[in-house]
Amino acid sequence: MYRYAKLGPVDFATYDTPVEVRQVEGKGRGLFTNKSVKCGELLACEKAFSYVCASEKGSPDTSAAFGALINLTTNRVKIGTDAAHISNVYQKLIDNPSRAHSFLDSYHGTYEPGPETNEDGTPIVDSFLIERIVSLNAFGCPVTSKDQELSRKQAGEISTSSGIWPLAAYINHSCIANCARTFIGDMMIMRATQDIPRNTEITWCYHDPTNRVDLQKSLLENWGFKCTCPVCTEEGFTGKDIKAQRNKYLAILNSTHKAEDTLFGQLNQLYGPPAKEVPRFEVFLACYKAAMYWLLSDFNLTLMLRFTKKALEALGFEIEGINESGGGKLVVRKRGAPVPELPRLWQISMMAWKAKGQFKLAEAAKKHLKMAYLVVVAGEDETFKEDYDLTIKNAFLGGIRKKN
Numbered sequence: 001m002y003r004y005a006k007l008g009p010v011d012f013a014t015y016d017t018p019v020e021v022r023q024v025e026g027k028g029r030g031l032f033t034n035k036s037v038k039c040g041e042l043l044a045c046e047k048a049f050s051y052v053c054a055s056e057k058g059s060p061d062t063s064a065a066f067g068a069l070i071n072l073t074t075n076r077v078k079i080g081t082d083a084a085h086i087s088n089v090y091q092k093l094i095d096n097p098s099r100a101h102s103f104l105d106s107y108h109g110t111y112e113p114g115p116e117t118n119e120d121g122t123p124i125v126d127s128f129l130i131e132r133i134v135s136l137n138a139f140g141c142p143v144t145s146k147d148q149e150l151s152r153k154q155a156g157e158i159s160t161s162s163g164i165w166p167l168a169a170y171i172n173h174s175c176i177a178n179c180a181r182t183f184i185g186d187m188m189i190m191r192a193t194q195d196i197p198r199n200t201e202i203t204w205c206y207h208d209p210t211n212r213v214d215l216q217k218s219l220l221e222n223w224g225f226k227c228t229c230p231v232c233t234e235e236g237f238t239g240k241d242i243k244a245q246r247n248k249y250l251a252i253l254n255s256t257h258k259a260e261d262t263l264f265g266q267l268n269q270l271y272g273p274p275a276k277e278v279p280r281f282e283v284f285l286a287c288y289k290a291a292m293y294w295l296l297s298d299f300n301l302t303l304m305l306r307f308t309k310k311a312l313e314a315l316g317f318e319i320e321g322i323n324e325s326g327g328g329k330l331v332v333r334k335r336g337a338p339v340p341e342l343p344r345l346w347q348i349s350m351m352a353w354k355a356k357g358q359f360k361l362a363e364a365a366k367k368h369l370k371m372a373y374l375v376v377v378a379g380e381d382e383t384f385k386e387d388y389d390l391t392i393k394n395a396f397l398g399g400i401r402k403k404n
């Protein structure tokens with residue numbers, strides 16, 4: 001599909017067999033599994049209802065996606081892809097009223113829509129309703145997730161396309177997501193990031209879950225709710241003193257990148273529930289940075305392995321069977337939160353084990369790298385080999401996501 005995306009909109013239809021829309025108490029509607037699904041399995045692959053593809057910044061094509069639309073009632077001005085979506089959607093609803101329901105059923109906040117048809121049965125296209133739905137449901141995306149993740153560019157430099165995917169819009173937020181999305185042109189690919197039982201709500205993160213400072217504010221300002229997932233609930237219960245002590249130890253970790261057992265012991269005492277139940281995103285970030293530090297500074301294999309394992313555990317992974325000195329057999333009992341750094345963590349582990357001559361462990365890490373690539377990077381694994389070959393030349397590690 002990646003190769004088709006280079007030629008414009010992708011010629012594939014929506015697939016959504018294992019999921020269905022249901023009511024969720026207190027949250028409106030949500031998407032649920034109607035059968036059990038394995039990690040990596042496709043939950044849905046949805047074609048955008050409206051898609052505005054603009055090229056990267058500075059390209060002459062960019063101007064095609066931009067326009068301006070003024071709503072005289074609300075005094076809101078829409079500039080850019082939102083304005084293009086409104087005219088796209090308007091035309092589509094007039095030309096093809098049979099597709100109207102899937103779009104008009106989307107979340108539209110407090111706006112009260114009028115009747116859908118005239119007295120003679122002809123459809124009424126409510127442009128104010130379209131504007132509200134576009135405003136609440138359209139979002140920016142890369143032309144392909146893979147190119148964004150593997151390039152050296154930061155999200156804001158490359159996300160110039162935007163789309164509306166009505167089925168995906170039913171997915172509610174949780175900081176501990178069980179689904180990840182990737183984009184290939186106008187197709188959104190949603191895959192399970194862990195084994196999901198039947199009748200489970202599908203969730204993903206509307207906001208970077210590792211950015212704990214802005215998360216609640218962003219959710220409230222952009223979508224009008226606060227997250228009550230186990231991570232956010234634990235955060236709410238934790239006193240300022242405990243948070244200050246955690247930050248003290250994390251600052252030491254961030255400045256020394258040393259994996260002292262005593263420090264981790266003290267840090268551990270400052271948390272209630274285990275990380276496999278409530279991920280510790282701030283600990284993950286510190287350990288991820290440390291793993292990267294030891295990779296890039298002096299290729300310290302022991303510390304690369306120790307910190308990648310600690311980073312994965314902080315995300316909620318349960319990993320067994322690794323013996324740092326003498327090999328072992330890698331077993332992942334439970335998968336944790338699907339952050340964009342996952343492929344890099346597995347890649348560092350793979351490189352370190354390979355360098356230590358522990359080829360079975362390196363091969364096991366490669367399988368997890370491939371899974372992470374499928375789920376959070378590319379949406380499909382057909383291109384894994386070419387990108388994996390590039391990683392040997394350091395291209396993959398070149399795009400290290402910068403975190404403060």
Ligand SMILES: [Zn+2]
Nearest residue numbers: 175227229232
């Ligand atoms: Zn949360």
